[in-house]
Amino acid sequence: MTNDYPSFASPLHLPFNRQSLARNFTLSPPDAVPTGEGVWVLRQGASILLAEKNGAFSLPQGDLPPPISGMNRPELPIGLWQGTPCRALSLPSELTIPGLTPVNLLADPPQIAPALLSLGGVAGQILHWQRGSTFCSHCAAPTVPLAHEWGKRCSGCGHLHFPSIHPCIIVLVRRGRELLLTRKEGWPENRYSLVAGFVDFGEAL
Ligand SMILES: [Zn+2]
Incomplete structure (x- = not known):
């Protein structure tokens, strides 16, 4: 092996x-x-x-x-x-x-x-x-698979369902009186987050 x-x-x-x-x-x-x-x-x-x-x-x-x-x-x-x-x-x-x-x-x-x-x-x-994900968690109607991707659309209310991306770690990085924060493109001004990671299907930690 x-x-x-x-x-x-x-x-x-x-x-x-x-x-x-x-x-x-x-x-x-x-x-x-x-x-x-x-x-x-x-x-x-x-x-x-x-x-x-x-x-x-x-x-x-x-x-x-x-x-x-x-x-x-x-x-x-x-x-x-x-x-x-x-x-x-x-x-x-x-x-x-x-x-x-x-x-x-x-x-x-x-x-x-x-x-x-x-x-x-x-x-x-x-x-x-x-x-x-067989049924919609919003309205209980059956879901149908989306084309060309992992995801489903509700046949009732149209809500899109995708596999959950699970948070696996969140950390506070500190240097004296300072904290290290991150920002994502497109976030509103003055919005910051701690450093965090997520795990997709079968992804390695
Ligand atoms: Zn629905």
């Missing part, structure tokens, strides 16, 4: 790091992912379902085996994995799928390479957003 972060004892110290995916995965909005045969990120609780051959794990490819194939659950295209269309699907936790092995993403030490570990984590974040 390759550890892309040799200074860390375990990839779990940097969970779900999109940087470790750079050589393998390109995140794209669903309508930008080509149709045709692809690979699957099958999430089941805290696990990802993988194909195993001689101790090596890989993403399932092509037609999904029963009982998944008969479940009619909505799949979500999320990008390209090694140039191949990549789709994510969330499955009920009690389901056993013949031929696929559940691997817990939180196992320590990790059971799979950082890239698969991170892909499973990113897919989980996207599926979580997909589930939670």
Whole structure:
């Protein structure tokens, strides 16, 4: 297994790091992912379902085996994995799928390479957003995906919903009696903020 972060004892110290995916995965909005045969990120609780051959794990490819194939659950295209269309699907936790092995993403030490570990984590974040944005939080009408980007428009009130960008750090930088503050272009005059950072889908801290 390759550890892309040799200074860390375990990839779990940097969970779900999109940087470790750079050589393998390109995140794209669903309508930008080509149709045709692809690979699957099958999430089941805290696990990802993988194909195993001689101790090596890989993403399932092509037609999904029963009982998944008969479940009619909505799949979500999320990008390209090694140039191949990549789709994510969330499955009920009690389901056993013949031929696929559940691997817990939180196992320590990790059971799979950082890239698969991170892909499973990113897919989980996207599926979580997909589930939670099915209906408008303002008026409860169904939402519809926006073209060419991650976002949805409410079919009732027209409100736009985008994945939450989560604040992860805010700091007070002090030098004697002075404070370091930041400004964003377009802010009203005399408006300043503390130095703060935000995390997008799978972005590294
Ligand atoms: Zn609405």
